[in-house]
Amino acid sequence: MADKLISKEDLNTLIDNLAKDIDVFAPVKKGDMYLYSKISSSKDISLNGKNTKKPLKEVFFGQSEELISFKTAKKEIEIIESEEDGKKRVIIGSRPCDAAALPILDEVFGWDYKDSFYLDKRERTTIISITCNEVEESCFCTSFGNISPSSKEGSDLLLTDIGESFYVEVVTDKGDAIIEGNSNLFKKAENISQKDKRQKEAVEKVKRRVELEGLKEKLDINFEDPIWKEISQKCLGCAACTYLCPTCHCFDIQDEMKKSTGKRVRNWDSCAFGHFTQMPGHQPRTEQFQRFRQRVIHKFKYYVDKFNKTACVGCGRCIENCPVNMDITKVIEKIVSS
Amino acid sequence: MIEDLKEKAKELLTSKKVDVVIGYEAGTYKDYASPSFAKTAKDVDRFVWNKNCVNNLAIYITKAKGKVGIIAKGCDVKSIIGIIQENQINREDVVIIGIACDGVEIDGEKADKCNFCDVHTPKIYDILIGDKIESKESSQDKYKEVAEIENKSPEERWKYWKDTLSKCIRCYACRQVCPLCYCDKCFVDTTVPQWIPMSVNEDNNMMFHMIRAYHMASRCIGCGECQRACPMNIPLNILSKKMTKEVEEMFGYTPGVDIEAKPAIQDFNKKEDPDKEFIM
Amino acid sequence: MADFEPKIVGILCNWCSYAGADLAGTSRLKYPENIRIIKVPCSGRVNPLFIIKCFQQEGIDGVLVSGCHPGDCHYTTGNYYARRKFALMNKMLDFMGIEKGRVQFSWVSGGEGAKWAKVVEKVVADIKKLGPFTKFK
Ligand code: SF4
Ligand code: SF4
Ligand code: SF4
Ligand code: SF4
Ligand code: SF4
Numbered sequence: 233m234a235d236k237l238i239s240k241e242d243l244n245t246l247i248d249n250l251a252k253d254i255d256v257f258a259p260v261k262k263g264d265m266y267l268y269s270k271i272s273s274s275k276d277i278s279l280n281g282k283n284t285k286k287p288l289k290e291v292f293f294g295q296s297e298e299l300i301s302f303k304t305a306k307k308e309i310e311i312i313e314s315e316e317d318g319k320k321r322v323i324i325g326s327r328p329c330d331a332a333a334l335p336i337l338d339e340v341f342g343w344d345y346k347d348s349f350y351l352d353k354r355e356r357t358t359i360i361s362i363t364c365n366e367v368e369e370s371c372f373c374t375s376f377g378n379i380s381p382s383s384k385e386g387s388d389l390l391l392t393d394i395g396e397s398f399y400v401e402v403v404t405d406k407g408d409a410i411i412e413g414n415s416n417l418f419k420k421a422e423n424i425s426q427k428d429k430r431q432k433e434a435v436e437k438v439k440r441r442v443e444l445e446g447l448k449e450k451l452d453i454n455f456e457d458p459i460w461k462e463i464s465q466k467c468l469g470c471a472a473c474t475y476l477c478p479t480c481h482c483f484d485i486q487d488e489m490k491k492s493t494g495k496r497v498r499n500w501d502s503c504a505f506g507h508f509t510q511m512p513g514h515q516p517r518t519e520q521f522q523r524f525r526q527r528v529i530h531k532f533k534y535y536v537d538k539f540n541k542t543a544c545v546g547c548g549r550c551i552e553n554c555p556v557n558m559d560i561t562k563v564i565e566k567i568v569s570s
Numbered sequence: 571m572i573e574d575l576k577e578k579a580k581e582l583l584t585s586k587k588v589d590v591v592i593g594y595e596a597g598t599y600k601d602y603a604s605p606s607f608a609k610t611a612k613d614v615d616r617f618v619w620n621k622n623c624v625n626n627l628a629i630y631i632t633k634a635k636g637k638v639g640i641i642a643k644g645c646d647v648k649s650i651i652g653i654i655q656e657n658q659i660n661r662e663d664v665v666i667i668g669i670a671c672d673g674v675e676i677d678g679e680k681a682d683k684c685n686f687c688d689v690h691t692p693k694i695y696d697i698l699i700g701d702k703i704e705s706k707e708s709s710q711d712k713y714k715e716v717a718e719i720e721n722k723s724p725e726e727r728w729k730y731w732k733d734t735l736s737k738c739i740r741c742y743a744c745r746q747v748c749p750l751c752y753c754d755k756c757f758v759d760t761t762v763p764q765w766i767p768m769s770v771n772e773d774n775n776m777m778f779h780m781i782r783a784y785h786m787a788s789r790c791i792g793c794g795e796c797q798r799a800c801p802m803n804i805p806l807n808i809l810s811k812k813m814t815k816e817v818e819e820m821f822g823y824t825p826g827v828d829i830e831a832k833p834a835i836q837d838f839n840k841k842e843d844p845d846k847e848f849i850m
Numbered sequence: 851m852a853d854f855e856p857k858i859v860g861i862l863c864n865w866c867s868y869a870g871a872d873l874a875g876t877s878r879l880k881y882p883e884n885i886r887i888i889k890v891p892c893s894g895r896v897n898p899l900f901i902i903k904c905f906q907q908e909g910i911d912g913v914l915v916s917g918c919h920p921g922d923c924h925y926t927t928g929n930y931y932a933r934r935k936f937a938l939m940n941k942m943l944d945f946m947g948i949e950k951g952r953v954q955f956s957w958v959s960g961g962e963g964a965k966w967a968k969v970v971e972k973v974v975a976d977i978k979k980l981g982p983f984t985k986f987k
């Protein structure tokens with residue numbers, strides 16, 4: 233699995249070729265934001281734009297996903313399983329942080345219950361990420377040891393823009409298969425120093441940093457600490473931070489009925505909402521600080537306890553999209569120094 | 571100004587006139603300012619006042635416990651008036667530290683609402699910070715975008731809203747940030763009956779937004795927070811402005827002006843309310 | 851669309867319009883059968899969500915809301931409040947692009963069986979012209 237080179241023109245050819253047979257998703261400029269969308273031509277893709285507004289998770293775990301549908305006739309109910317189309321898929325131009333969020337989701341969706349909807353899509357998809365050309369003010373991926381603007385975690389191929397061409401690092405067999413299938417478009421790797429330089433530059437562009445040392449130990453014991461009330465005070469309980477987070481994975485399954493037809497839909501849900509843990513007659517999290525605490529502790533303790541990694545990749549979306557400037561890096565700082 | 575503001579805030583806290591003063595502190599991202607809660611005079615040292623103080627802090631007064639001091643621009647005071655009109659707080663329980671404000675910015679650009687501001691000096695306040703600023707009649711048409719949509723055909727309008735609102739991810743930031751959205755249980759959260767199904771699709775989004783805008787009629791004071799909060803950049807202002815315009819035209823009522831007035835939707839006019847033109 | 855028979859939900863206040871519809875029935879007045887009636891205590895009870903909810907249902911093409919004439923509300927002022935709500939609802943629906951005529955309002959008293967029949971005729975004719983409602987489906 234040797235590194236390769238692909239010219240920018242040939243990358244476009246590759247995208248156009250792929251789009252003929254399989255589903256290709258890439259960041260596309262829509263109005264004033266970038267979103268992962270299915271593309272039919274390389275012309276639609278934006279590899280240099282801002283980070284996508286919605287994270288990569290939506291390509292595997294859509295906001296509203298139909299699980300089954302059903303019809304009723306007299307006393308009979310007919311259940312119709314949702315069929316996946318089984319098509320192979322490729323993502324081109326995902327940011328390394330978004331890609332790094334996928335192994336985090338894999339754990340959740342593949343742990344005791346194997347979530348076929350998610351896993352099937354994962355299985356069919358090859359991830360071609362790109363070293364970030366621009367980083368956002370809110371990015372802090374480098375605070376996590378294994379993640380950076382050029383990290384390979386979660387990707388199958390990693391592209392780095394070295395001017396006329398992209399340097400292609402092969403991470404997995406899945407990635408290699410793309411090269412094998414289109415070998416005429418790839419050249420032997422050269423200019424590795426230019427690639428290293430670009431990657432180093434990208435890493436240096438990330439200015440925001442948070443020290444995670446000591447955080448887990450604090451979270452192990454500070455559930456009742458009054459600090460939660462203090463730091464969460466301004467949180468309004470919307471779902472901007474969790475819906476747009478690449479690792480948040482909570483959902484609610486509901487049946488939606490019309491007269492004689494219905495569907496069972498899985499929808500994103502968020503621990504920030506007041507009714508999130510509502511059970512018949514009981515609501516264990518009655519106040520916003522408890523909900524906010526859940527978000528932080530889930531990402532930096534519960535998930536760590538279970539899967540031995542944090543459920544945050546430092547993409548900064550929660551910082552950028554919070555209407556009251558709740559900054560997870562500052563929250564962590566406050567907890568660590570409390 | 572900031573020194574005066576801090577001094578007044580500290581005075582309120584040390585004399586125990588209030589339990590908390592809600593103000594702004596420097597934010598941590600871009601040029602943002604962030605809501606700040608001062609319970610002691612020392613906390614007040616964090617306070618700032620500048621062009622980035624765009625958040626409407628009135629959202630916090632219905633959540634706070636005890637007596638509250640609040641830093642409020644003219645537009646924010648309008649929403650406090652609304653909250654008092656609707657009996658969500660008592661006037662005595664809030665000390666309004668009004669600020670003479672000549673405009674705030676969002677991402678370095680003058681906020682839309684400031685182009686039409688008629689309250690550079692707040693309508694009511696207990697303490698005023700800064701010298702009174704007179705409000706001039708705006709030369710711009712506040713309802714320009716509304717008229718653009720009104721001029722479309724019904725099919726075009728439907729398409730416009732369907733496309734625009736299909737971006738909505740129903741994160742409800744617009745609702746959570748709105749000072750006049752204070753219902754304990756919002757209509758989108760009820761399950762028996764479930765008015766709007768949870769799935770996010772064009773139809774459900776449309777229904778959510780129609781009713782949200784409708785619920786804001788005669789209450790929305792145009793602070794623009796919903797639109798600012800929306801991560802998907804949906805022009806919610808247009809919907810709110812449309813309702814405000816209709817309420818003005820049909821019922822002669824403007825929200826956020828008169829603390830004694832009854833909001834239009836809680837009131838009626840036997841003789842003058844529209845009737846003939848649309849009721850058979 | 852000659853043979854299109856719309857389904858219309860009528861949301862009627864108990865004291866006037868429902869009694870009016872009843873009178874139309876007992877007087878054996880003929881009017882289109884396209885309407886399904888839901889009785890509410892007063893037009894003031896009509897939540898705009900009721901109207902939205904109707905349109906979510908399979909096959910509903912229109913809604914008619916009807917109450918007592920102004921001044922005649924059994925609860926004195928219910929329909930005055932309702933009138934403001936309807937006026938706003940009307941503007942809102944129009945602004946969103948829902949065709950005029952899908953949702954209609956009327957005042958029909960307990961003695962106006964004949965008016966009720968006329969109102970229903972008009973609403974049905976209007977909605978037949980508009981065709982089936984396919985938005986929100
Ligand atoms: S986006 Fe901000 S206000 Fe909304 S829930 Fe998250 S932290 Fe709270
Ligand atoms: S918690 Fe915030 S920074 Fe971390 S992955 Fe989620 S959105 Fe990104
Ligand atoms: S509990 Fe909250 S923080 Fe954890 S995954 Fe769910 S939404 Fe995200
Ligand atoms: S803030 Fe925007 S995306 Fe969120 S619910 Fe409101 S309109 Fe939709
Ligand atoms: S609806 Fe929007 S503009 Fe109106 S008061 Fe609420 S947040 Fe402000």
Ligand code: FES
Pocket residue numbers: 863864865866867891892893894917918922923924925926928929
């Ligand atoms: S009782 Fe008929 S409208 Fe109030």
